[in-house]
Amino acid sequence: MILTLLFGALAGWAARQYEPQITDQLSRWLGRRYVIAEQDRSVAALLVCLVAGASLLSLLGEGGRVFVYVLCAALGYFLAELRGTRG
Numbered sequence: 001m002i003l004t005l006l007f008g009a010l011a012g013w014a015a016r017q018y019e020p021q022i023t024d025q026l027s028r029w030l031g032r033r034y035v036i037a038e039q040d041r042s043v044a045a046l047l048v049c050l051v052a053g054a055s056l057l058s059l060l061g062e063g064g065r066v067f068v069y070v071l072c073a074a075l076g077y078f079l080a081e082l083r084g085t086r087g
Contacts, residue, residue: 003062008069011053012076015046022048046077 015022022045023036030036036044050073057069 001062001065001068003060004057004065004069005072007053007057007062008072009076011049011069012046012073013079014076015042015049015073016077016079019045046073049073 019042023041026044026048027034027036050070053073054069
């Protein structure tokens with residue numbers, strides 16, 4: 001359970017912090033045919049981080065606490081807004 005909390009928060013935080021690097025790499029893998037629109041970059045980064053974190057949890061044998069994982073990811077992603085700061 002503690003790994004679910006940590007990985008969820010880390011996935012949300014990483015999506016915000018590393019959005020340009022994640023989406024640039026994703027664009028290179030997908031090619032010119034599937035260009036990610038500017039307004040969709042943050043969502044794409046969050047989805048990549050969520051899938052990566054869920055994959056690691058699955059490999060470590062942590063099962064099925066999806067709600068807790070996604071809730072912690074959302075808290076990690078919106079941490080700056082929740083604290084009243086940006087950046």
